[in-house]
Amino acid sequence: MLTGDTRAIARAISLIEDEAPAAADVIRAIFPRTGHAYLIGVTGPPGAGKSTLVDRLTAETRAAGETVGVIAVDPTSPFTGGAILGDRLRMQAHAADPDVFIRSMATRGHLGGLARATIDVAAVLDAAGKSLVVIETVGVGQDEVDIVRSADISIVILVPGAGDDVQALKAGIMEIADIFVVNKADRDGADRAVTSIESNLALQAFADGEWRPPIVKTEATTGRGIPELWQTIQRFRTHSAGVHERRLQARNEFRLRELLTERLMDHIEHRVLSPGEFDDLVRRIASREVDPYTAAADVLRRTLNRG
C-alpha cells in the first residue's frame, strides 16, 4: 500500500469503511508515514456541480505533476447503490492513470463514524504517496462542515439561481471557506451570486495580511476557470504556511473526539449493559417510565471508573 498499489489501497480503505478491528492496526502502522499530502476540502449544496469540478481539478493538478486521491463523501441511498455506480462512472475519466485514486464513502444510515472514517481514509491515501487528497462532500450539514473544516484548505462551491443565495450562505459555510467558487458561471445570476458573497465578506473584518477568501468563477463542464482555481489554491497554500498548524490541531482534535465517542458507545452497549438492555431502556423512555436524563445518569454511573 505504501508503494501506491491501487488494490492494496482499496483493501485498506474497505477495512476502515467496514469498521474492521484491523482498521486501527492499519492506521497505527501507517501513521508515522502520514502528514505529507495536502488535503483539499470541497463542499456546497446538492446540484452545485462538485463532482465535475473535482474531476476537472484532478486533471489540472495531474498535469502539474501532483498525484491525487479523491474521497467523495456521499450520503447516497443504500438501495440505489449510487456510491458504487458513481465511482465506476468517475473512474473512467482517470482509468488509465495509476496516480489517481477515487473512492466514494457512503453513509450507512448511521450518525457518526463517517467523518472520522473519512479522515482515516485520507491518511491511507497520504501514506500511499498521494500529494493531494481531495475530500468532496455533498450537503451543507454540520457533519460536512466538520469534514471540510479539518482539511488544509476549504473550498465552498455555490451555484447561481439555486433559490435564495443568502439561504445558501447562511448554512454555516461562510466561516469555513478559504476560497469561494461560483460554478456554472455562464448562468443567469452568476454576478448576483458573486455580489452576494462579496457583501457578506464585507461584513467581516480582516486583519492586515489576513487571507480574504477570493471568489473564483468556473464552468466545470467546459473547464473554464479551473486553472485559476488551482492557482488560487496554491496561493492560499503559500500564504497560510504559518497558520497551517492550527488546522492540523483541529483535524486531530475532531479525530480523537470521534474515536472516543465511538469506542465508548461500543463499550457501553457490549460490555456495560447486558444484551437487549439498551433497547429495553429505550422502550422504557418511549413509554415514559423513565426520563432520558435519569436513564443516562444510571448508565454513566455503571460505566465510569469513579475510583
Added chain:
Amino acid sequence: MLTGDTRAIARAISLIEDEAPAAADVIRAIFPRTGHAYLIGVTGPPGAGKSTLVDRLTAETRAAGETVGVIAVDPTSPFTGGAILGDRLRMQAHAADPDVFIRSMATRGHLGGLARATIDVAAVLDAAGKSLVVIETVGVGQDEVDIVRSADISIVILVPGAGDDVQALKAGIMEIADIFVVNKADRDGADRAVTSIESNLALQAFADGEWRPPIVKTEATTGRGIPELWQTIQRFRTHSAGVHERRLQARNEFRLRELLTERLMDHIEHRVLSPGEFDDLVRRIASREVDPYTAAADVLRRTLNRG
C-alpha cells in the same frame, strides 16, 4: 410553562440551548407530561422555501384549531446573527397569536448536542400544550436527517431546477420522506421534479397497505397546495397510527445516545484528564508522536470501570 406561558417557554428553551445544568431538571420534571404533540419534521436543500412553507402550514393548522410550536434548526453564521433576526421577522406574522411559538436553534460551530437539544425543545413545547410541533431543518446532512427522522412524520421539500434533481434525491432523504413536497411548483421543471421522484419511488417495493409517499405540489408564497399538504399529513397520521411506536423508539434511542456521548466526553475532559491534557494529547497526535487509536485506547483505559 405547562399552561403555555410564552415567556416561561422561552426561558425553558434558553436553559436547554445554553446547556445549563437546570435543563436536565426541566426535562425530568416535564417528561411525564409529554407525548401528546404530533411532531412534523421538514427538511430540504437551502433555498427550497421551507420557512415560507412552514409559516403557511402554521396558518392552515391554526385555522383547523391546532396549537403550534415551530423549531427552526438553523446552522446560521454566528456573526450574522441570522437566527435571531429570522425569529423576529417570522414572529411578526403570528405575533398576535399566543398559540403559536416560533424559535430558531442555531448551531454553535460545534458538532453534536444540537439534535438532542432540538428533541428536548420539542418536549418543552409538547408539555406546554402545543398540539403540533414543526421541526424545520436547513440542509440535507446526516444531522438534519437524524433530526427529521425522529419526528412523527417527515416531509422532504424539493424545488424545481435546483441543479440536478437526482443529486438532491441522492442525499439520503429518499428513505426518510413520508411526504414529498415540490415547492415553487409554478417554476419550469416542476413536472420534471415530480417525475424524478416518481421514478425513484418506482424502484422501491411497497407492501400491500404500506404507505407510499405522495408528492404534493405547493407554491408557499401564494399558499397554493397548503390545504392539500395539511390533508395529506392528517391522512398519514391516521394511516400510520399502528407503526407510530417504531418512530417513538427511534427518537428515544437517538436521544439516549446523544445524551450519553455528551456526558461521557464532558466527564473525560473535566474529570479523567487534567486541565490542558486533552489539548496536549491532540498536539502529540498532530506532531505524530502518538497515533489517535493508541491515544484513544489510553484515555478509555483511564475512563472506564473495569472492576
